[in-house]
Amino acid sequence: MTHRPPPSRYIGRFAPSPTGPLHAGSLVAAMGSYLDARAHGGLWLIRIEDLDPPREVPGARRAILEALRALGFEHDGAVELQSERGAHYARAFERLRALGLVYPCACTRREIADSALPGAGGAQRGRELVYPGTCRNGLPPGREPRAWRVRVGDATIAWRDRAAGARTERLAERVGDFVLRRADGLWAYQLAVVVDDALQQISDVVRGEDLIDSTARQVYLQRSLGFPTPRYLHLPLVLAGDGEKLSKQNGARAIDTARPLEALGQALAHLGVDPPAARSVADFWPAAVAAWRQSRWMR
Ligand code: GLU
Numbered sequence: 001m002t003h004r005p006p007p008s009r010y011i012g013r014f015a016p017s018p019t020g021p022l023h024a025g026s027l028v029a030a031m032g033s034y035l036d037a038r039a040h041g042g043l044w045l046i047r048i049e050d051l052d053p054p055r056e057v058p059g060a061r062r063a064i065l066e067a068l069r070a071l072g073f074e075h076d077g078a079v080e081l082q083s084e085r086g087a088h089y090a091r092a093f094e095r096l097r098a099l100g101l102v103y104p105c106a107c108t109r110r111e112i113a114d115s116a117l118p119g120a121g122g123a124q125r126g127r128e129l130v131y132p133g134t135c136r137n138g139l140p141p142g143r144e145p146r147a148w149r150v151r152v153g154d155a156t157i158a159w160r161d162r163a164a165g166a167r168t169e170r171l172a173e174r175v176g177d178f179v180l181r182r183a184d185g186l187w188a189y190q191l192a193v194v195v196d197d198a199l200q201q202i203s204d205v206v207r208g209e210d211l212i213d214s215t216a217r218q219v220y221l222q223r224s225l226g227f228p229t230p231r232y233l234h235l236p237l238v239l240a241g242d243g244e245k246l247s248k249q250n251g252a253r254a255i256d257t258a259r260p261l262e263a264l265g266q267a268l269a270h271l272g273v274d275p276p277a278a279r280s281v282a283d284f285w286p287a288a289v290a291a292w293r294q295s296r297w298m299r
Contacts, residue, residue, distance in 0.1 A: 024246055024255065026064070032206045044075055106139050149178060194227065195225075206233045260281050268288055273291050
């Protein structure tokens with residue numbers, strides 16, 4: 001496994017899944033990644049993570065992009081769609097397979113739930129199950145492949161979050177061999193995100209804290225594929241009344257873009273940065289970039 005440092009030029013990204021409109025939680029991720037990119041004089045890309053048609057909401061992609069525009073976000077380059085990037089994921093998958101790291105798995109979700117031990121991590125979203133390795137040395141007789149998994153062996157991943165600091169995770173204890181290609185034939189998020197971050201030369205990933213437990217898996221794939229590892233910054237989540245991450249499932253409302261300064265000010269305050277007194281969206285952004293530069297996120 002090679003350890004490669006992030007690309008030297010700052011390139012950030014916002015990577016929403018089109019499973020609903022832009023809401024208070026996704027606005028915080030968009031804002032944090034945007035301010036951090038601009039405060040570093042970097043580029044900011046948008047990538048729509050439309051990898052999972054069953055979870056997609058018709059019109060959500062357009063609604064997210066329109067809301068971002070109405071709030072004064074200005075992205076660099078063209079908006080990329082993961083749904084158009086399958087050939088890249090297939091190539092990375094084949095490389096991992098050629099390294100002997102991929103195997104087919106016949107287990108159903110039920111079977112895994114029945115035999116798995118709860119993972120050591122994943123406090124935010126409930127504990128993830130550790131795959132018990134049932135198919136690691138070959139499919140049981142008479143069983144058909146469903147998903148494809150990557151072997152994690154005894155990999156211990158040490159990485160650093162800009163806010164949370166140093167983390168060390170043994171993948172076998174936390175998740176075990178994880179899925180690269182799902183039983184329904186779709187590419188798994190963990191593979192797609194790593195391939196796209198590398199091909200788009202992302203130097204800095206700034207996103208919600210719910211993904212902090214995915215990062216070790218992503219670093220493992222980067223090292224296996226010889227890709228650089230970006231810097232990571234995970235931001236505090238916006239929680240719903242029930243203490244869960246705000247999401248479409250617990251009724252996150254679309255941002256009201258008719259009152260842009262209110263939405264922008266709230267998102268910035270959530271990040272612990274005092275919103276500037278701004279009379280217009282055009283005034284807000286330069287002042288917010290200046291405030292971000294002085295904030296704890298840049299230290
Ligand atoms: N598409 C993911 C989400 O909307 C974000 C992925 C990422 O930033 O790595 O939760």
